[in-house]
Each structure stands twice: as C-alpha cells, then as structure tokens.
Amino acid sequence: MKLGVFTPLFNDLSFEEMLDQVAAKGLETVEIGTGASPGDAHLKIDTLLASSDARKEYLQKVADRGLSISALSAHGNPISPDKVQAQAHDELxxxxxxxxxxxxxxxxxxxxxxxxxxxxxxxxxWPVIPWPTEYADAYHYQWDQILIPYWKDINQEAGAAGVKIGIEMHGGFLAHTPATMLRLRSEAGDNIGCNFDPSHMWWQGIDPVAAIKILGKAGAINHFHAKDTYLDQDNINMYGLTDMQPYQDVASRAWTFRSVGEGHPMSEWSQMLAQLRIYGYDYVLSIEHEDPIMSVDEGLDRAITNLKSVLMRDQPQEMWWA
Structure with missing residues (x-):
C-alpha cells in the first residue's frame, strides 16, 4: 500500500508548492481535484485537455518529486434538480x-x-426513511428514473476510457451505504465502485471493518480516503446521528471529522488495512484532512505518523508453517 493525500487542504498553495509540501512529508501520491467541491486550484482541466505538451509538463512535475497521481476527483452533484449545476457537474x-x-x-x-x-x-x-410514503416515492423516482440511467451511461464512458469510478459514500447522496453502493454497481456496471471513506461509515452507525468485507467481496473498492470521525455519545443522546448543527459547532455536535487516530484507535485502523489487503485492495490510502481543531500541518502530520504505524508495504511471504 502507498500513502498519499487529497490536496484541497493545500488549495492556498500553487501546484508546485503543493507538490513540494507533499514530497517533503514523505508521501507517495496525490489525489487532485478538478473542480466542483474540491476546487481546481491545482489542475485546470480545459488547459490540460487541450494540450498534450501541457499534460506531459504537468505529469513531469509530479514525477520529478517522486510522486504519482492516485486519482482525479470531481466531487459534485451531476443529477441535481438545479439544471445549471447538474450540467456543469456532469460536464466536469x-x-x-x-x-x-x-x-x-x-x-x-x-x-x-x-x-x-x-x-x-x-x-x-435525500430520502432515508420509507414513511410517510412520499419519501418512498421520492426514493424510487430518483433511483429508477435519474440515478441508475445516469450512472449506466457514465459506467460505459469510464469503461471505454479504461478508468474506474470511486463513489464516495457520503451522507446527503443516494449511494451512501454498502447496500446502496452495491445496488448502484449492480444496476450501472462494474466500472462503478467506491472511494471508501470510513469517516462516513462511523457517523451512520456502520462498522467500517465489516463494510470493507462486504464491499471487498464484491470487488467494489477502487480508492480509499483516510479520515476519522469522533462520536460524542452525550451529544448523540441529544441530537442523534443526523445532526444538522454546523460543523463549526464542535462542542455540541454529535460527531466531528478528525485526523486519523483521533476518533478511533489505531488498532481499528489496522484491522481495516488488513481487510483491504485480504479482499484485494493494495493501492493507496489518501489522507483527507478535515479536522476542525487541528492545523493543516499538525493534522496531516498526525495522520501520516499514525498510518505509517499500521501500513503494510511488503507483500506477504509464502506460509512455511501451513
């Protein structure tokens, strides 16, 4: 496995400055946003699409620092009822x-x-309960008439391009659990998999180790975000897990995103990495820093240190004892 970073935390830096920071921290890969939610601070997509020379120069800057690109990320809402937004995010x-x-x-x-x-x-x-029945109607309408037809088309396009899709199972979107992820993959095609982020499993009450087993058996894990979540049981008792308080209200929120190891023990992270390898994912752990009480540098450094303690780089040897 390799250790990398999702680069929006460095959106205030130039592309070259960001690469220098990443390389200096001993990381191996970068995941780069192309627009929408992650922004496009480090990649101007039309410029790179228009010029092979620009692409070669861009990739050379990455390679010169001993890095590679694990994924390009276009986190948006391509099926939004806002037609302007939907068109923009679909095109992106x-x-x-x-x-x-x-x-x-x-x-x-x-x-x-x-x-x-x-x-x-x-x-x-975002329908997540079957009653009142209007929610069920909204659920079936979205899945049958919007989501599945859209992603069938994207699956074909990605397959022709030789690219896998990593859907982040994030609350507020239709594919947000292992079950909904696997349904989308089953209906749309096998180029569709997940960008597994355990932080979104924890706040939904899902055990990420078990979720990795479920998705891994289906070969449905295409990328991995390394981010933690702190669950505050006292606040959960007040607000429940579907907490609408702003993320800034850390003291009263039911849950908060944290740097790796600050929400759950590293023993649990070690179990996740073991299951990833067992079920065939031996690619990149891409750190996503969204910790509201730690600086970018401290939060990223903490995640790097903690993940290095459980990361498996070498391939296992033949079992001489079996």
Whole structure:
C-alpha cells in the first residue's frame, strides 16, 4: 500500500508548492481535484485537455518529486434538480474521465449525486426513511428514473476510457451505504465502485471493518480516503446521528471529522488495512484532512505518523508453517 493525500487542504498553495509540501512529508501520491467541491486550484482541466505538451509538463512535475497521481476527483452533484449545476457537474465528470484516461490515472472519484423528489422539484431530496410514503416515492423516482440511467451511461464512458469510478459514500447522496453502493454497481456496471471513506461509515452507525468485507467481496473498492470521525455519545443522546448543527459547532455536535487516530484507535485502523489487503485492495490510502481543531500541518502530520504505524508495504511471504 502507498500513502498519499487529497490536496484541497493545500488549495492556498500553487501546484508546485503543493507538490513540494507533499514530497517533503514523505508521501507517495496525490489525489487532485478538478473542480466542483474540491476546487481546481491545482489542475485546470480545459488547459490540460487541450494540450498534450501541457499534460506531459504537468505529469513531469509530479514525477520529478517522486510522486504519482492516485486519482482525479470531481466531487459534485451531476443529477441535481438545479439544471445549471447538474450540467456543469456532469460536464466536469466527463472531462475528468477523459483527462484521467489521457494521463493514465486509474481512478476518478466523486459523489453519486442526489436529485429532487419528483420531476418538478427544484431542491434536492435525500430520502432515508420509507414513511410517510412520499419519501418512498421520492426514493424510487430518483433511483429508477435519474440515478441508475445516469450512472449506466457514465459506467460505459469510464469503461471505454479504461478508468474506474470511486463513489464516495457520503451522507446527503443516494449511494451512501454498502447496500446502496452495491445496488448502484449492480444496476450501472462494474466500472462503478467506491472511494471508501470510513469517516462516513462511523457517523451512520456502520462498522467500517465489516463494510470493507462486504464491499471487498464484491470487488467494489477502487480508492480509499483516510479520515476519522469522533462520536460524542452525550451529544448523540441529544441530537442523534443526523445532526444538522454546523460543523463549526464542535462542542455540541454529535460527531466531528478528525485526523486519523483521533476518533478511533489505531488498532481499528489496522484491522481495516488488513481487510483491504485480504479482499484485494493494495493501492493507496489518501489522507483527507478535515479536522476542525487541528492545523493543516499538525493534522496531516498526525495522520501520516499514525498510518505509517499500521501500513503494510511488503507483500506477504509464502506460509512455511501451513
């Protein structure tokens, strides 16, 4: 396995400055946003699509620092009921797939998206309970008429480009659990898998070790985000896990994103990495820093130190004892 970082935490730095920082911290890969939620501070997609020379120069700057690109990330909502947003995010995703193919980046990450509750809805509707039955109606409408047809098309496009899709199972979007992820993959195609982020499993009450087994058996893990979540049981008793308080309200929130090892013990992270390897994922752990009480440098350094303590780099040897 390799250790890398999702680079929006360095969006205030130039591309070259970001690469220098990443290399200086001893990391091996970068996951780079192409627009939408991660921003495009480190990659101008139209410029790179238009010029093979620009792509070669870009990749050379990465290689000169001993790095590689683990994924390109276009986290947006391509099925939004806001047609302007949907078109922009759909175009970005398709451009990102094309660029990944041209630059031989194996994975494009993003969200499944979430639509409106019906054909005339102008706001997103995230149905997560079957009653009142209007929620069930919204659920079936979105899955059958919007989500599955859209991702069938993307699956074909990604397959033709030789690129895998990593859907981040994030709350607020339709594919947010192992079950919904596997349904999307089953309906849309095998180029669709997940960008597994345990932080989103914990706050939904899902054991990420078990989730890795479920998704790993299906060959559905294409990328991995390393981020932790702290669960505050006292606040959970007050607000529940579907806590609408702003992320900044750390003292009262039910859960908060933390740097690796600051929400759950490293023994649990070690179990996750073991299951990743057992089920065939031996690629990149891409650190995502979203810790509200630690600086970028301290939070990233803590994650690096903690992950290095459980990272398996060598391949296992033949079992001489068996």
């Amino acid at each position: 995703l398709r451009k990102t797939i094309k660029l990944a193919s041209l630059m031989k980046v194996p994975v494009v990450n993003g969200f499944s998206g979430v639509g409106g509750g019906n054909a005339t809805d102008t706001h997103v509707n």
